[in-house]
Amino acid sequence: MQIEDGCVVLLDFTLADGEGRVLDRSPAGEPLAYIHGGEGILPALADALAGRSAGDAFDVTLPPEQAYGEHRFEAVSLVPRAQIPEGMVLEVGMRLEDSSGNMPPCMVTEVTPEHVMLDANHPLAGVTLRFTGSVAEVRRASQEELALISGDDPG
Missing domain, CATH: 2.40.10.330 (Thrombin, subunit H)
Structure with a gap:
């Protein structure tokens, strides 16, 4: 299954700045989960991940304007x-x-x-971000999971 809106996506990732300093990573065996098409990750990263499948590697660099903006x-x-x-x-x-x-x-x-x-700038404003890793899992989101991102009552 490919990543598209309405899918639960699990990512094993490392986040580094433009100089290679590691800023964050998913703990071993605990991938980051988000629902594609929701607000769980940066829109430019979501766009770069669309169409990928479980097992696919990724290496995505986002300039500040595609991440948290320039430092104001x-x-x-x-x-x-x-x-x-x-x-x-x-x-x-x-x-x-x-x-x-x-x-x-x-x-x-x-x-x-x-x-x-x-x-009041985001702590990562003005920083180029590099996300590397792999897609651990892609599956269709349940109605309950979709309700969480839409605010609708699943019942």
């Missing part, structure tokens, strides 16, 4: 420390999310007594 300077904010809740301990590398939805998720990139630098 306007997504970086310098926030006065006085605007941060008192007693909140901040560390460089910490991810912050605003439960009220007033601010996108961001990463703390700098902390001084006067200010905090917050970056």
